Each structure stands twice: as structure tokens, then as C-alpha cells.
Amino acid sequence: MFPNKILPYLLVAPQLAITLAFFYWPAGQALYQSMLRQDPFGLKSKFVWFANFRKVLADPAYLNSLKVTVVFSLSTAIVAMGVALLLAVMAEKVVRGRGLYRTLLIWPYAVAPAIAGMLWLFLFNPSIGSLAYLLRSLGIAWDPLLNGTQAMILLVSAAAWKQISYNFLFFVAGLQAVPKTLIEAAAIDGAGETKRFWTIVFPLLAPTTFFLLVVNTVYALFDTFGIVHAVTGGGPGKSTETLVYKVYNDGFVNLILGDSAAQSVILMVIVIALTAIQFRYVERRVHYG
Amino acid sequence: MIGQSPLRIFIAHAMLLLGIVVVAFPIYYTFVASTQTLQTILKPPLPMLPGDQFWNNYGEALFGGVGRMGGVSVGRLLLNTTIMALGIAVGKIFISILSAYAIVFFRFPMRMVFFWLIFITLMLPVEVRILPTYKVMVELGLIDTYAGLIIPLIASATATLLFRQFFMTIPGELLEAARVDGAGPWRFFFDILLPLSRTNIAALFVILFIYGWTQYLWPLLVTNSNDMNTIVIALRKMVSFADADTQWHLVMVTAMLAIVPPILVVVVMQRWFVRGLVESEK
Amino acid sequence: MATVDLNEVKKVYPGGVEAVKGVSIAIPDKALCVLVGPSGCGKSTLLRMIAGLETISAGTVAFDGKVVNTIGPTERDIAMVFQNYALYPHMKVYDNMAYGLRNRGTPRDEIDRRVRSTAEMLELSGLLDRRPRELSGGQRQRVAMGRAVVRDPKVFLFDEPLSNLDAKLRGQMRVEIKNLQRSLGVTSVYVTHDQLEAMTLADVLVVMNGGLVEQSGAALDIYERPASTFVASFIGAPPMNLLPLVGGQAGPALGDGTTVGLAPAGAATIGFRPEDADIEFGTDLPSDALVLPASVEAVEPVGAESFLHCQAGGGRIVVRVAGRTRVSVGDRLRVVCVAAKLHWFDQAGRRVG
Ligand SMILES: Nc1ncnc2c1ncn2[C@@H]1O[C@H](COP(=O)(O)OP(=O)(O)OP(=O)(O)O)[C@@H](O)[C@H]1O
Numbered sequence: 001m002f003p004n005k006i007l008p009y010l011l012v013a014p015q016l017a018i019t020l021a022f023f024y025w026p027a028g029q030a031l032y033q034s035m036l037r038q039d040p041f042g043l044k045s046k047f048v049w050f051a052n053f054r055k056v057l058a059d060p061a062y063l064n065s066l067k068v069t070v071v072f073s074l075s076t077a078i079v080a081m082g083v084a085l086l087l088a089v090m091a092e093k094v095v096r097g098r099g100l101y102r103t104l105l106i107w108p109y110a111v112a113p114a115i116a117g118m119l120w121l122f123l124f125n126p127s128i129g130s131l132a133y134l135l136r137s138l139g140i141a142w143d144p145l146l147n148g149t150q151a152m153i154l155l156v157s158a159a160a161w162k163q164i165s166y167n168f169l170f171f172v173a174g175l176q177a178v179p180k181t182l183i184e185a186a187a188i189d190g191a192g193e194t195k196r197f198w199t200i201v202f203p204l205l206a207p208t209t210f211f212l213l214v215v216n217t218v219y220a221l222f223d224t225f226g227i228v229h230a231v232t233g234g235g236p237g238k239s240t241e242t243l244v245y246k247v248y249n250d251g252f253v254n255l256i257l258g259d260s261a262a263q264s265v266i267l268m269v270i271v272i273a274l275t276a277i278q279f280r281y282v283e284r285r286v287h288y289g
Numbered sequence: 290m291i292g293q294s295p296l297r298i299f300i301a302h303a304m305l306l307l308g309i310v311v312v313a314f315p316i317y318y319t320f321v322a323s324t325q326t327l328q329t330i331l332k333p334p335l336p337m338l339p340g341d342q343f344w345n346n347y348g349e350a351l352f353g354g355v356g357r358m359g360g361v362s363v364g365r366l367l368l369n370t371t372i373m374a375l376g377i378a379v380g381k382i383f384i385s386i387l388s389a390y391a392i393v394f395f396r397f398p399m400r401m402v403f404f405w406l407i408f409i410t411l412m413l414p415v416e417v418r419i420l421p422t423y424k425v426m427v428e429l430g431l432i433d434t435y436a437g438l439i440i441p442l443i444a445s446a447t448a449t450l451l452f453r454q455f456f457m458t459i460p461g462e463l464l465e466a467a468r469v470d471g472a473g474p475w476r477f478f479f480d481i482l483l484p485l486s487r488t489n490i491a492a493l494f495v496i497l498f499i500y501g502w503t504q505y506l507w508p509l510l511v512t513n514s515n516d517m518n519t520i521v522i523a524l525r526k527m528v529s530f531a532d533a534d535t536q537w538h539l540v541m542v543t544a545m546l547a548i549v550p551p552i553l554v555v556v557v558m559q560r561w562f563v564r565g566l567v568e569s570e571k
Numbered sequence: 572m573a574t575v576d577l578n579e580v581k582k583v584y585p586g587g588v589e590a591v592k593g594v595s596i597a598i599p600d601k602a603l604c605v606l607v608g609p610s611g612c613g614k615s616t617l618l619r620m621i622a623g624l625e626t627i628s629a630g631t632v633a634f635d636g637k638v639v640n641t642i643g644p645t646e647r648d649i650a651m652v653f654q655n656y657a658l659y660p661h662m663k664v665y666d667n668m669a670y671g672l673r674n675r676g677t678p679r680d681e682i683d684r685r686v687r688s689t690a691e692m693l694e695l696s697g698l699l700d701r702r703p704r705e706l707s708g709g710q711r712q713r714v715a716m717g718r719a720v721v722r723d724p725k726v727f728l729f730d731e732p733l734s735n736l737d738a739k740l741r742g743q744m745r746v747e748i749k750n751l752q753r754s755l756g757v758t759s760v761y762v763t764h765d766q767l768e769a770m771t772l773a774d775v776l777v778v779m780n781g782g783l784v785e786q787s788g789a790a791l792d793i794y795e796r797p798a799s800t801f802v803a804s805f806i807g808a809p810p811m812n813l814l815p816l817v818g819g820q821a822g823p824a825l826g827d828g829t830t831v832g833l834a835p836a837g838a839a840t841i842g843f844r845p846e847d848a849d850i851e852f853g854t855d856l857p858s859d860a861l862v863l864p865a866s867v868e869a870v871e872p873v874g875a876e877s878f879l880h881c882q883a884g885g886g887r888i889v890v891r892v893a894g895r896t897r898v899s900v901g902d903r904l905r906v907v908c909v910a911a912k913l914h915w916f917d918q919a920g921r922r923v924g
């Protein structure tokens with residue numbers, strides 16, 4: 001350890017300054033705002049304690065958005081992880097071309113979520129999308145711009161597509177960490193390949209799976225704002241309005257500051273819970289070595 | 290390794306190829322579209338092979354037609370995005386390596402308080418403090434500036450935690466050897482710590498570059514003027530599915546230009562990127 | 572060239588652990604002082620205080636009579652060899668050795684000359700372009716030595732420099748370090764918990780226990796007159812046999828009732844070294860010799876000598892006999908040690924007589 005007295009403060013100063021100015025101060029403001037209510041003309045505001053929270057939580061639109069978010073996040077996580085796990089298991093089996101497959105599968109990681117959304121919308125746009133054309137020629141009435149369920153399917157596809165690469169890399173790493181001797185022992189014990197996967201490999205992948213579940217949920221909650229904003233704008237109706245999108249919409253578009261702040265605070269609580277879960281899990285990992 | 294039957298291996302290859310088709314198709318399709326005329330695009334289905342408009346479309350998007358995208362050239366958008374992505378990557382690495390250095394290699398009052406202050410920011414993504422952060426930006430006059438695009442995003446716990454974790458694996462004896470060899474804090478930092486952190490820095494650079502390049506909500510908030518838009522935001526503004534005037538062929542070119550640079554970074558720096566990603570987040 | 576004097580040095584770690592509780596040692600110029608003791612007794616802490624890597628809680632450390640307590644490691648002009656070598660992984664051997672000189676602003680050609688002649692001396696010349704991970708353990712150890720030697724410091728400090736080597740290499744390096752230190756004539760402090768290393772290297776041997784010095788002096792003096800049961804059992808392999816005395820009607824006796832002759836006043840433990848005991852003896856047994864009936868529990872022949880583990884005097888003892896032995900497990904025999912080779916310790920474990 002260096003004995004310097006002042007230097008360490010100088011070293012942490014830049015990060016601390018930015019953190020205080022752009023994280024703690026605004027987060028504090030959000031907390032404070034969430035307990036204020038402005039009069040309709042935006043002239044006066046009044047301290048109302050938890051009234052905004054009560055209002056938000058009783059608002060059917062908010063509850064709808066909560067439901068939309070849960071459906072969207074879970075579907076995205078499940079699809080993205082399922083596909084990635086399947087591909088990772090396949091990639092473990094092949095010897096030749098493994099590196100090439102990986103190179104070709106990691107592209108979407110580099111694509112901005114909003115652009116991913118736009119690409120998918122371009123493919124499935126009812127007027128000019130080739131795949132929409134294909135669906136219609138198969139007799140499916142396809143119009144994600146009018147049909148809420150279809151809009152949700154489109155969003156989930158785009159969001160999951162972008163996340164496959166990330167999950168794939170983690171599952172591959174997880175699979176490689178499964179001791180080969182265990183699998184061989186199971187084979188000697190007479191377990192067939194499918195059985196080996198579900199009884200040996202999959203349980204050993206549990207930490208990776210759990211970690212990815214948290215990461216994917218956080219991704220679907222926050223990083224997909226761009227997809228929603230660029231593809232559906234929360235519509236049709238409010239069928240794809242996620243929590244984050246609603247915070248933005250109420251705050252920036254509709255200018256209902258108190259409600260938006262209260263929603264921010266609720267989101268903050270959700271993130272804190274997720275982070276806590278994630279770190280509890282990281283702690284456990286340390287224990288298991 | 291247990292022997293695999295040829296059939297199973299064949300199935301594995303087939304599934305992987307199918308996976309690649311799913312993963313690559315939207316990008317390939319965009320590329321195909323970017324080489325077609327507007328008329329072809331407007332009449333689905335699109336041909337599966339690139340058309341002959343490559344030079345026309347890319348030339349027009351890059352060098353012609355100023356005024357169509359709100360008076361801003363694609364070059365300018367790419368420049369903005371590159372500055373933002375580089376600024377975030379370099380800035381984040383810079384401030385986090387310094388703070389991690391202080392936290393691991395010095396003992397000073399409040400050390401753990403600072404650590405926790407940084408750590409807790411993990412739980413405060415932009416999305417949960419949108420409006421007040423925006424207000425701070427307005428008050429500091431950072432709207433429509435590069436500083437505004439970059440600085441608020443460079444403080445993050447993840448990079449600091451990663452460096453901290455790496456620094457803690459460096460044996461204390463190495464620091465002591467350096468001190469005995471006459472190295473002070475700066476010498477140790479530049480002669481020993483930085484060279485040893487090279488691969489970590491490279492990995493983090495890729496991850497953060499992508500992070501910066503793909504930002505959406507933040508640039509949407511802090512840029513009003515079109516010349517400060519990033520390419521992702523500009524693309525969003527160009528696209529209007531309801532509007533018959535959308536220049537789809539140019540939109541596709543712009544989309545390709547927005548996608549290709551980060552993909553190149555990921556593919557070229559794959560080795561570091563994969564290591565960094567899998568190691569840093571575990 | 573320097574003398575090193577420690578005066579009532581203490582170390583209390585921030586958490587409250589008192590690692591060194593008041594140690595005074597005077598190391599003459601050009602001498603090699605070995606600190607030996609069990610794990611956690613504060614050896615490394617003491618060494619690091621001499622290096623200036625750890626602050627000194629109380630007492631003084633002086634080089635050549637000048638107190639250096641507040642001076643940093645760089646200015647103390649010491650060089651140190653670490654247990655894990657602490658070579659800079661990203662630097663070639665040459666740069667590892669040159670780094671300290673560069674930091675001190677030594678001219679380039681001077682650095683080059685010194686690195687090359689040191690490498691020559693340590694047989695590292697062929698390795699100068701390699702990186703540490705391309706070296707064997709023994710080679711790394713040499714580089715670590717080279718890095719210290721090239722600096723030509725006032726004092727060398729070694730913290731268990733050989734403990735990561737295999738037994739054979741350790742023996743070789745031990746001899747080399749001794750020769751090197753003698754020919755360079757640099758005052759050195761050497762930490763180890765290997766008593767053999769300590770015995771063979773030390774000009775001044777310091778046995779530590781629980782943050783205190785148990786005994787210091789010339790190695791053989793300590794071997795021959797251990798100041799306490801702790802030192803007696805720590806120095807020497809196998810360690811000294813120690814048997815408790817109980818008071819009997821006919822004077823002090825051992826646990827099995829064997830009476831011992833002339834025990835000094837206050838003696839509570841009797842000790843003798845395995846090599847000082849014998850089982851084969853002539854008829855002219857001195858009358859004051861200790862004679863113990865023993866039963867053999869194990870025999871360890873190691874070639875040049877054999878160790879007999881016996882039950883005797885109410886405890887277990889080890890007897891060393893030369894060459895092969897015909898004794899086998901279960902034999903009953905008598906173990907004898909002459910009075911001059913007996914050691915006596917009091918209730919607190921201090922030497923008496
Ligand atoms: N940084 C520290 N903070 C608190 N206590 C410490 C610290 N370093 C060492 N100690 C404690 O001080 C005591 C002496 O430690 P030291 O490292 O000097 O032992 P040692 O004799 O070198 O042992 P070993 O032979 O195992 O290296 C131990 O009880 C140890 O736990």
C-alpha cells in the first residue's frame with residue numbers, strides 16, 4: 001500500500017464528482033419530486049407524501065404497463081435464453097468450425113436495440129416487409145401496427161434476437177466449465193445423451209442460467225426502451241407500453257412530473273431488488289469457488 | 290470426450306446453420322435492401338440477392354442529398370456517434386481505472402464510503418432518473434454538446450468493479466518489489482499496472498464502445514439539434530412507416546452504416562471481447 | 572555496507588493485532604542474520620519494517636547508527652527477495668533487473684554493465700531476453716536474486732526466498748546464497764521457517780516466537796544451549812526429546828518412575844537430543860548418565876542413520892543410531908544419555924543449569 005495521504009482522493013475525485021452530479025443529485029431529486037404535486041398550470045407545487053405513489057399504483061394504465069412489462073420481459077428472456085442454450089449445446093458438439101460459428105453468432109450484440117427493432121419492423125412491416133408479405137400469403141392476417149398481440153410478438157422477437165449472442169457466449173463458457181469427467185462417469189453409468197444433459201449438464205449450468213435470467217430481465221426492462229420507442233411507440237393502444245416507456249412518456253411528452261417521478265422511484269426499487277438478487281448469487285458463487 | 294454419432298453431429302451443424310440464418314438474416318436483408326432502388330423496396334417481396342444500386346445508394350447517402358436528413362450528412366452523424374462511443378469508452382476506462390487504483394492500492398479514511406458510493410450507482414440507471422438528470426444537463430448547459438452526450442455516461446460502477454477485481458489479483462509482493470525498486474505511485478501505475486491491465490482494458494474498450502454506440506434514450510434526451518444526433522437517433526427520425534415519402538433505400542444504407550462499425554469492432558477484437566465479457570460479468 | 576540495529580521494535584496492525592512485541596537485535600556489518608520461527612510469529616512483519624514497507628509502531632530501526640523509521644523503502648537503499656519472487660510479469664529478465672537502477676537515474680551504460688555482470692555471476696546471461704513465465708522456478712529465483720544484487724544495496728532482505736523450490740534445488744541455492752552474500756559482503760536479513768536453512772546460513776540466528784525473540788546468537792551455540800523448550804524443540808531435526816519430571820519420594824523422576832540423578836533445582840523438564848542418546852554402550856557407563864528402559868515402536872532407516880521411535884520415561888522419544896540397525900519393533904532396550912548432554916528446563920520452559 002502506498003502511504004500517500006492526498007493522492008487517493010485526487011484519484012477518486014473525477015468519478016465521484018460525476019457520480020454525485022449525475023447520479024445522486026438527480027436520484028435524490030426524483031425521490032423528492034415523487035412526493036410533490038404540481039397544480040395544472042405548473043406554477044405551484046405541494047408536498048403530498050405518498051399520494052403520487054397511491055395514484056400511480058391505482059392507475060389502470062400503470063397496472064397495464066406493469067403487465068405489459070412482465071409479459072415482455074419474461075418472453076424476451078425465455079426466448080433469448082432458450083435459443084442461445086440450444087445453439088450453445090450444439091456448438092459444444094461440433095469440433096470443426098466452432099470458432100467460425102461463434103464469429104457468425106455474435107453480430108447482433110453490436111446492433112443497437114433500437115436498430116434491431118427497426119430491422120425487424122422493416123421485415124414485418126405490413127406494407128413493405130417481405131416477411132409480412134410471406135405471412136399474408138400464408139393466410140395470416142398480419143398487422144403489428146394495429147394488432148397489439150402481434151406488436152408484442154414483434155418486439156419480443158427483436159429484443160430476443162439482439163440478446164441471443166450475449167447469452168450464447170455465456171452458455172458456451174458455462175458448458176465448457178462442466179467437468180468432462182462427470183459426463184463420462186454418467187455415460188459409464190448408462191445415461192443416454194438426453195438424460196445426461198438434463199440430469200448432469202443442466203443442473204450444473206444453473207448458476208449461469210440464473211445469472212442470465214437476471215441480466216436478461218434487466219435488459220428487457222431498460223435497454224429495450226429504444227426498441228419500443230422506435231418500433232411501436234407503446235402502441236397500438238397501450239398494448240406495448242412498458243414501464244420505462246411510460247416514465248418517459250409521462251415525464252417528457254405528457255409532462256406529468258409527479259407521476260413520472262413516482263414511477264421512476266418504483267423502477268429504482270425494482271432495480272435495487274434485481275441487483276441485490278444478482279449479488280447474493282455472486283456471493284454464493286464465491287462460496288462454491 | 291464421448292464419441293458422437295455422425296448423425297448427431299450433422300444435426301448439430303444443421304441447427305447451428307439455422308441459428309446463423311436467424312441471427313444474420315435481418316442484417317443481410319438490410320444489406321440487400323440497401324442495394325435496391327426505392328421502387329423495388331416498396332414492392333415486396335424483396336429479391337434475396339443484392340441489387341445493382343450499391344454505389345448509387347451509398348454514394349448518395351454519404352456524399353449527396355444534404356438536406357434530406359434534417360440538413361445533416363451521414364458523415365456528420367457517424368462522426369457524432371464515433372465521438373460519443375470513443376469518448377464514453379476512453380472516459381469510462383480512464384476514470385474507473387483511477388478510482389479502482391485508489392481503492393485497491395491506498396488506505397485512506399472514507400475509502401469504503403467511496404467504494405459504496407460508486408457501487409450503488411449500479412442501481413441507478415439513466416432510465417430511473419430521466420427527468421432530474423435532464424434538468425441537471427439543462428442547468429449545466431450541456432444540451433446539444435459532446436460533453437453532454439459523454440460525461441454523464443462515463444461514471445459507472447461496472448468498469449470500476451472490474452478493475453478493482455483485477456487489481457486485487459495482483460500480488461501485494463509485486464507492489465512491494467516496485468516500491469523497493471524505487472517506484473512511487475505514478476511510476477507503479479504506468480510501468481507495472483497499466484501494462485498488466487492491457488488485456489482488461491482492450492476487453493473493456495470493446496464492450497464500452499458498443500455500449501456508447503448503441504445508446505438511445507440518452508442521446509434522444511440531450512440532443513435537440515439535428516447536427517448533434519447520433520446515427521441511431523437520426524435513423525429513427527428518418528423512418529416513418531406511415532409516411533409514403535420515406536426514402537427506404539437511403540434508410541437502409543444508413544442502417545448498414547450504423548450497424549457495420551460496431552460489428553467490425555466486435556468481430557475484429559473478438560478474442561478480448563469474449564474474454565472480457567464472460568469474465569467481467571461473472 | 573552497514574550495521575542494522577533494531578531497538579525495542581513493535582508493530583500493532585490497524586486491526587489491533589500485535590504482531591511484533593518489542594524486538595532488539597544488533598546485526599554487525601557484512602553479517603547474515605536469520606530470523607526463524609513458526610508461522611505467524613512476526614518474522615515477515617519485522618523484515619518489512621526493516622524494509623520500510625510497514626510503519627513501525629514503536630522502537631527504532633537504525634542503519635549505520637542512523638534511525639530510518641520515517642524513511643521510505645526507496646531511500647533506505649535496501650533490496651529485497653520475495654517468497655513468490657514478485658518478478659514483473661510483463662518485463663524481460665533484463666528489464667526486471669534494470670528497473671530499480673533506472674528509477675534511480677543510473678546512466679544507461681552503467682545499468683547495462685551492471686545487469687550483464689550480475690547475470691554473468693548468476694548464470695543468467697542466456698535468459699536476459701525471456702519473460703518470467705518462460706523460466707523455471709529455480710531460474711525465477713535466480714532472477715529475483717539478480718534483481719537484488721544488481722542494485723548493490725546497503726542491506727539485502729530475504730523473505731523465505733527458497734520455500735517455493737524443491738528440496739534439492741533448495742539445498743543448492745542455499746549454498747549459493749551463502750557464498751554470494753559472503754563475497755559481496757552485504758549485510759543481510761533472511762527470514763525462513765526452515766530450521767536447517769537457518770542453521771546453515773546464519774552468522775546471527777534469531778529464533779522468534781509469538782512476536783518476541785526467544786534466543787539469538789551463533790547457530791551452534793543455540794543448538795548446544797537452547798534457552799527454552801521452545802527453542803530446543805524448534806532447532807534440530809528431529810527435535811530434542813523432552814520429558815516432564817514429576818517429584819517422587821526419592822527425588823525427581825520421569826513419568827514411568829525412572830529416577831533421574833542430579834537434577835538442578837527447579838528443573839521441570841529434562842531434554843536430550845536424539846543424536847546424544849545411545850542404545851549400544853560399553854561397560855564403563857558413567858554413574859551420572861541417564862538410563863531409560865524403552866520399548867521400540869517404530870524404526871525408520873534412512874540409510875546413513877536410523878531413527879528409533881520409542882516409548883520411554885513416560886513419553887515418546889527418538890534415538891538416532893548410525894547406519895543400519897538390528898533393532899526391530901517391539902524390542903525392549905535401554906537408552907542412555909551422558910549427563911553432559913542433558914538439558915534442564917524449569918516450569919516456564921526456561922533453561923536451568
Ligand atoms: N496486514 C496485516 N493486518 C493485520 N494483521 C496482520 C497483517 N499482516 C500480518 N498480520 C498478523 O501478524 C502476525 C505476524 O504475521 P507475519 O506475516 O509477520 O508472520 P510470519 O512469521 O511471517 O509467518 P509465516 O511464516 O507464515 O510467513 C500474524 O498473526 C498475522 O496474522
Ligand SMILES: [Mg+2]
Pocket residue numbers: 614615616730
Ligand atoms: Mg512470512
